[in-house]
Amino acid sequence: MTKTLEERPATKPSLLAEARQISFWAENAAPIGLVALVIVFSILSPSFLTLGNIRAMLVAAAILVVLAIAQAFVITTGGIDLSISATMTVGAIGFGMAWQAGFGFLLSAIITILAASLIGLVNGLLIAKGKVTDFIATLGTLSVATGLALIVSNGKPIAVSSPELLVLTSGSLGIFGYPIILAAIIGVAAWFVMFRTRFGLHVQAVGGNEESAIANGISASRVRIAVYLIAAGLAGVAALLLVARVGAAEPAINTQFLLNSIAAVVLGGVSLTGGKAKIVGPIIGALLLTALTNGLTLLGVSQFYQPLAVGLVVVLAALLTRYQKK
Template sequence: MTTATAAGSGTQAWAGRLRDAGFWAEWAAAIGLVLLIIIFQSLNSTFLSSGNIASMLVAAAILVILAVGQTFVIATGGIDLSVASVMTFGAVAFGQAYAAGWGLALSCGVAVVAGTAAGAINGIIIARGRITDFIVTLGMLSAASGAALIFADGKPVTVIDTTLLRLSTGGIGVFGWTVIIAAVVALIAHGALFWTRFGTHVLATGGSSEAATATGISTARIKIAVYTIAGLLAGLGAILLVARVGAAEPASNTSFLLNSVAAVVLGGVSLLGGRATIVGPVIGALLLTALTNGLTLLGVSQFYQPLAVGIVVVLAAFLTRFQK
């Protein structure tokens, strides 16, 4: 085969891929992020300034962590509607422990334990009680929100700590410490999902629970594990949220729930289970953050931002129909 023939074959192959809807479905988040960067930078030159990039990355850090936890759940064919409320509950647990004089380290442990316990309860009821995940996590959404309001008496707890302040404001270049933590979480999750037996069992459970059981996989344990992971990461997100806000607020932020699912969908993870990626949801989280940030810089009313996010998510969900 001559060089010209090989080049022609390669060009035809790429042309065929560009005509394939599956190609656009696979790369929807990355392509969308690049397009948003080009559009917003052309409309506002400060979009790619170092300060704004650092701000966007910090804003995306918590969403990345929640999206990673949601990815494990959705990979098994489930969904966790309680992640935002569990994070709020973990933040309140942190605030109450800190206000009681337990110290920063122990308060962080309390937040993680609170989130992990809520996630484990979700998993046990879903796996052992054989109740649909939608109902169980919807119930936990309400229960965690109510518990946060009860424990905090409806009042935010101000947390002033120099270490937390450094965590929220310090970093290396444009990469804040919260961003670095989120990146480490994503790397560990990628390794666990694709380089371990546990990850194989997670994807097998989502692909076909019956087939996974027939091969000796305890699908009940896998489901308990993934919801526990989602709860643990929600607890970690609670710590970063308190560090960023400077207070433990009992009011649940539902946008984290919607955006965590949206980031996973944008990232190309199958909502039916059995197919997942970690890089995709991370890019999806960055895309959603860039979208809201860019609209804010352009002076677009916050009322229109959820509409824009919703349109993007529906388009991404439509593209998933063509995934192979």
């Protein structure tokens, strides 16, 4: 009996060390996973680390990076935006119609962001003032926005031949295309807002403990409306990148952007229950998902298997988040 009691204290440090080790992997899942993918794919495919492919991956990742940042603001408050891909589509159609009407690039871009932001405002009001759960509210606006895009465009893509969009999609500084540079600028601005402003502190406080935040004078309803507006506005920016990449405003939504934007945030270590903010993590998560898809494509893996691979990665990341430091 005495021997058993003497052995017990030695067990606790061992368990603590094991917990810390798991926590390390959980906190750094995105960067570790990205490095691992780069090593594996560079070995399996000689063209993976070529300058041309790296540039293509970064350009392809730009839209997802912007959407992941948008989703990070919402998820930090404990919410979720299921309408973000449809919001992006509405913004794209808004640009296409404004461009066709001869409004020019700048005014068309403003209309794009305003059209997308309108969806975000509706989401925010439904959730903050109407007390509708975020899942139901954004699921509803997902359907409404999808219908609006199809009705307004008559279900047909709107061709856009804007010189400004051509520069945006083809211009670069070295291997960094303008889309990823724009996404990086947005990332820096988002990091500053989240971690260096009072508003960012309020976002984290509302997600951590809404009742306590309200008791400390924070207007939770205003914060929620604001984050959905931010998310929708960024979806409008993503719409510009999408139109530039495709060369047309497509009325059909791409649900892959919705799923991957949430997946990137989960991979980036942002808690789905709210209160834990990260910006760099979701950006790395978006780069990881893009690298995964690109690498599988280079290896000739069927597109049918790619969602399966992404899903497995996300489920693993979600399991690891249980061991993150609080």
